Amino acid sequence: MNHPSNIGFIGAGRMGGPMVRRLVAAGHRVHAVGRTADKRRELAETGAHPSAGIAEIGVGADVVIVCVFTDEQVRRVCLGTYLIPAMSPGATLVVHTTGSPRTVEAVAEHAARRGVDVVDAAVSGGPHDIADGRLTLFVGGADAAVARVRPVLATYADPILPVGSLGNGRRVKLLNNAAFAAQIGVLTEIVRLAGRLGIDESTLLRALPHGSATSRALTGAAARGSVTAFVAAVDDFLTKDVAVVREVLAELDADLGHLTPLLGDHAP
Structure with a gap:
């Protein structure tokens, strides 16, 4: 073709x-x-x-x-x-x-x-x-x-x-987005810890993308200036996709396991 x-x-x-x-x-x-x-x-x-x-x-x-x-x-x-x-x-x-x-x-x-x-x-x-x-x-x-x-x-x-x-494209994408949501959860906690250590979020987001902590979630948040702004940009599709992950796992009598606390608001 x-x-x-x-x-x-x-x-x-x-x-x-x-x-x-x-x-x-x-x-x-x-x-x-x-x-x-x-x-x-x-x-x-x-x-x-x-x-x-x-x-x-x-x-x-x-x-x-x-x-x-x-x-x-x-x-x-x-x-x-x-x-x-x-x-x-x-x-x-x-x-x-x-x-x-x-x-x-x-x-x-x-x-x-x-x-x-x-x-x-x-x-x-x-x-x-x-x-x-x-x-x-x-x-x-x-x-x-x-x-x-x-x-x-x-x-x-x-x-x-x-x-x-057939269907594995969706399965891999759902796992990808579960990992992405978990990265956002980790990043949210890191920003909270930075505040406790006296480091403001903008400074942290400028620095971390150049280190081993970098990820798609981190670079996206850095580009928008805050984790909150990045979450607002991706929340619609991410919340939908994590909900589907949970539904698919429920059909298999399984769950998100250790990912659950990392997904935060994306685990309805």
């Missing part, structure tokens, strides 16, 4: 919008859903072909990419519409949304009846990473399906990391 592909795209928002722009710039024919006239006009300005309907996005598409925010939205789009029945056998559905592995497995079961492959491609990074073509993807799915969509995903992602069977 090194030639230009017909791409259907659902979820052209904060993360999906930059993906659409990268796909169009790479020469792919992108048909994207826009729920409002303003959104469809915005999509048209990127060079994408806007559509008000979900089902028509699947018609003639080599790849359909779903980049919505929640599992409920994935289920609504993939199981509650005519999207998959409209897709051609041999096409591939890529799901970027972080959520329960059971959801993407249910979507794959539904898609298999149509002869459509599903690839679970959980994302790590932000819009700036997409714009630079360096978004990280944890990808689960059959080797052949992953290989087919890799050139499309490489338009905006590097590295693309295969992590095994």
Whole structure:
């Protein structure tokens, strides 16, 4: 699939919008859903072909990419519409949304009846990473399906990391975000201790990124000037994802163990 592909795209928002722009710039024919006239006009300005309907996005598409925010939205789009029945056998559905592995497995079961492959491609990074073509993807799915969509995903992602069977992309991403939330918990405690030692937070955050304590959470907090400001920037997705981690572990009759006190407000 090194030639230009017909791409259907659902979820052209904060993360999906930059993906659409990268796909169009790479020469792919992108048909994207826009729920409002303003959104469809915005999509048209990127060079994408806007559509008000979900089902028509699947018609003639080599790849359909779903980049919505929640599992409920994935289920609504993939199981509650005519999207998959409209897709051609041999096409591939890529799901970027972080959520329960059971959801993407249910979507794959539904898609298999149509002869459509599903690839679970959980994302790590932000819009700036997409714009630079360096978004990280944890990808689960059959080797052949992953290989087919890799050139499309490489338009905006590097590295693309295969992590095994379908659902493992979500599992790895959930573990990644649990570790990230724990790093924020540790950093919060370090800032508290710094105050007890007479070191203000801004001084600490300028210094620590240059030492062995550095992490993505620390560099993010340093860039925003405080842990509180950084938490405010990431809280929506992080709280959602840690809640999903807890749900998945509960299904396995397990828990967060020693991570629990580190997750603080992110462990509802």
